[in-house]
Amino acid sequence: xxxxxxxxxxxxxxxxxxxxxxxxxxxxxxxxxxxxxxxxxxxxxxxxxxxxxxxxxxxxxxxxxxxxxxxxxxxxxxxxxxxxxxxxxxxxxxxxxxxxxxxxxxxxxxxxxxxxxxxxxxxxxxxxxxxxxxxxxxxxxxxxxxxxxxxxxxxxxxxxxxxxxxxxxxxxxxxxxxxxxxxxxxxxxxxxxxxxxxxxxxxxxxxxxxxxxxxxxxxxxxxxxxxxxxxxxxxxxxxxxxxxxxxxxxxxxxxxxxxxxxxxxxxxxxxxxxxxxxxxxxxxxxxxxxxxxxxxxxxx
Ligand SMILES: [Zn+2]
Numbered sequence: 001x002x003x004x005x006x007x008x009x010x011x012x013x014x015x016x017x018x019x020x021x022x023x024x025x026x027x028x029x030x031x032x033x034x035x036x037x038x039x040x041x042x043x044x045x046x047x048x049x050x051x052x053x054x055x056x057x058x059x060x061x062x063x064x065x066x067x068x069x070x071x072x073x074x075x076x077x078x079x080x081x082x083x084x085x086x087x088x089x090x091x092x093x094x095x096x097x098x099x100x101x102x103x104x105x106x107x108x109x110x111x112x113x114x115x116x117x118x119x120x121x122x123x124x125x126x127x128x129x130x131x132x133x134x135x136x137x138x139x140x141x142x143x144x145x146x147x148x149x150x151x152x153x154x155x156x157x158x159x160x161x162x163x164x165x166x167x168x169x170x171x172x173x174x175x176x177x178x179x180x181x182x183x184x185x186x187x188x189x190x191x192x193x194x195x196x197x198x199x200x201x202x203x204x205x206x207x208x209x210x211x212x213x214x215x216x217x218x219x220x221x222x223x224x225x226x227x228x229x230x231x232x233x234x235x236x237x238x239x240x241x242x243x244x245x246x247x248x249x250x251x252x253x254x255x256x257x258x259x260x261x262x263x264x265x266x267x268x269x270x271x272x273x274x275x276x277x278x279x280x281x282x283x284x285x286x287x288x289x290x291x292x293x294x295x296x297x298x299x300x
Contacts, residue, residue: 003078003187004194006046006060010253011199012039017250018204020221021211028204041090042074045144051169055079055176057187063195066127070195071120078187080177085124085139087117089148096151113141114158127193133186140168200256208255214270215243216250224271244269244281259296260286 015032018024024032042060049058057078064071077084093105102110121139128135139158143150146162160168214223217231218238224230230237238246248260251268258264266278282288286297 001054001057002046002050002060003057003184004059004061004191006042009035009039009199011202012036014199014203014253017254018206018211020216020223021213022204022206024204037090041144042088044090045075045086045088045142048144048165048169049075049077051173052077053173053176055178056172057179057183059187059190062190062193063197064124064127064190064193065195066123066130069123071123073120073124076124076190077172078179078183079172080179080183081135083124083128083133083135083137084172085117085120085137086142087113087120087140088142088144089113090145091143092145092147094149094151097153114156117141117158128186131186131189142168206254208258208264208268211254213268215247215272218243218246227271227273229271240272240277241281241284244272244278245285248281259294260298261296 012032012035015024015028015035019029019032046060052058059076059078060074062073062076064073073085074088075086077086091104095105095110096103100112102112104110117139121137125137128137140160141158142160142165144162144165148162150159150161152159212223214225215229216223217234217236219236220231220234222231222233224243225232229240229243244265247269248265251258251265252260260282262275262279262282265282266272266275269278272278282297285300287300288295288297
């Protein structure tokens with residue numbers, strides 16, 4: 001069973017918003033596609049793991065620390081007295097390994113993913129011992145894109161190719177041993193140790209003034225333009241309150257330090273013609289802090 005789901009990374013959510021409201025540079029655009037593709041690949045792998053029986057606890061996306069070293073685990077599976085680390089790669093095209101060095105289809109040298117996996121395993125092993133779980137760890141590098149090929153001189157048992165995924169899963173499912181309270185306790189402990197990194201320092205730079213204002217259609221992501229909440233592109237209609245709250249959520253995530261005021265949200269929503277509607281929605285869903293000239297809304 002899945003114990004910890006993989007959330008869409010906040011950095012990706014924020015870049016979606018920015019991409020709609022400003023022109024990203026070529027590098028920013030490239031970075032956006034890389035994280036988007038990476039996330040999609042991970043989600044694809046997660047779907048495949050749903051066929052695991054209940055004798056496994058699956059934790060997606062863990063960022064852990066041991067002795068001031070941070071390490072990230074794509075997917076961790078807790079089984080009976082054993083822990084699996086799966087590092088999922090959505091690589092596409094022909095890759096090659098020569099003298100223990102990895103090259104992408106363009107012939108550019110890459111970080112060796114096996115080295116990263118080994119580092120993860122070493123650090124997790126130390127962390128588990130410290131927490132009192134002397135379990136064996138098995139690590140696998142999973143390639144889940146059917147368009148991937150690796151030219152490698154020797155077979156490496158930690159590498160699982162797309163055509164081996166089903167057999168790998170079958171092999172796991174063939175040795176089910178019921179989990180005990182202790183295993184759930186470990187899952188809970190690891191989940192509580194998961195660190196959340198702020199995505200803000202790595203975002204493209206932006207200001208409130210330079211972002212395009214307006215409500216974005218929740219269905220087709222086009223801007224609503226004519227002052228109504230009917231999308232000209234797809235014909236979708238959204239209730240004013242839902243549309244304002246959705247846009248407000250974008251604003252709060254993009255500008256966590258800015259105050260929520262009627263004027264700001266009116267400005268941000270652009271296509272909502274009445275300030276009264278904005279005030280009504282804010283009053284209903286937030287608490288007004290009335291400090292004379294600096295009145296603003298905060299969460300209820
Ligand atoms: Zn639309």
